[in-house]
Amino acid sequence: MPASHDALLFVALVISSAATALQELKATGCPESCYCSLSDGGGLVVRCSGMFLTAVPPNVPNATRRLYLDYNQLVSIPADAFLGLPLLAELDLSHNKLARLEPGSLAALGPSLQSLDLSSNQLQTLDPEALGGLRSRTNLTGNPWRCDCALQEAMPKLELEPASLAGVVCHSTVPEDAGATGKSFVVAAQELDLCAGLKRTTDVAMLVTMFGWFAMVISYLVYYVRANQEDARRHLEYLKSLPNKQASPEETSITTSTVV
Secondary structure (H helix, E strand, C coil): CHHHHHHHHHHHHHHHHHHHHHHHHHHHCCCCCCEEEECCCCCEEEECCCCCCCCCCCCCCCCEEEEECCCCCCCEECCCCCCCCCCCCEEECCCCCCCEECCCCCHHHCCCCCEEECCCCCCCCCCHHHHCCCCCEEECCCCCEEECHHHHHHHHHCCCCHHHHHHCEEEEECCHHHCCCCCEHHHHHHHCCCCHHHHHHHHHHHHHHHHHHHHHHHHHHHHHHHHHHHHHHHHHHHHHHCCCCCCCHHHHHHHHHHHC
16 A cells, blocks of 8 residues: 555656646747747757748747757848847757858857757858857858858857867868868868968059059149149240330339339
8 A cells, every 4th residue: 555655646746747847838838830848957948840930930938948940941040039048058050041140149148058050051151259159069060161261260269169160161262272172171271371362462452552542643743743834834925925115214213213
């Protein structure tokens, strides 16, 4: 009897806990087109996979610990998409059409996020302002990365787990003859300076601009000198054309007396 009584108490406790959990889950609400369940470590698991979503669903519960948005049609992530999710530890955005992460879009998740999946999207570069101080383990594979000066300057500003950056493989390179296509950017960046060509181009542009201004100044000076020479010549010709009238003795006397 005691064993049976304990078993009944255990079953009752499990049923009570499940009922309480279901009530809490119902109270938190679940975004439309998503499926919510309780996480083993506490919090909620929100699954919105393969729902043809074109935007991050609103009203994701604050207690969400794992959020799956993979296999959808997301093109960008706005800055306020993941605000108010202090417990979020895992975020899956893989197999979408993400081409851009807006500044600040993932920065709010920095303190809690441990795993981020951005694989198999359309990302070509990484914006440090979008990731903020994110230090999570991140899957960056399967994106058409554009290895150029902008990416080279962005990499040192990222605080992601170092192993994550190995997933950035150059799909294209600027300049094209840099020879980094098909290589891991971490390796290519140690061998190449993708900003060198841009610096040379900038220097040449500055020289051309300076030469253009110099040519304009010279042209103006030449025009100014020629115009003044022409005015001086006309004035001289005008003076020469005036009659050379000599003063009479009477006029000279009157002028002299006037002066005295």
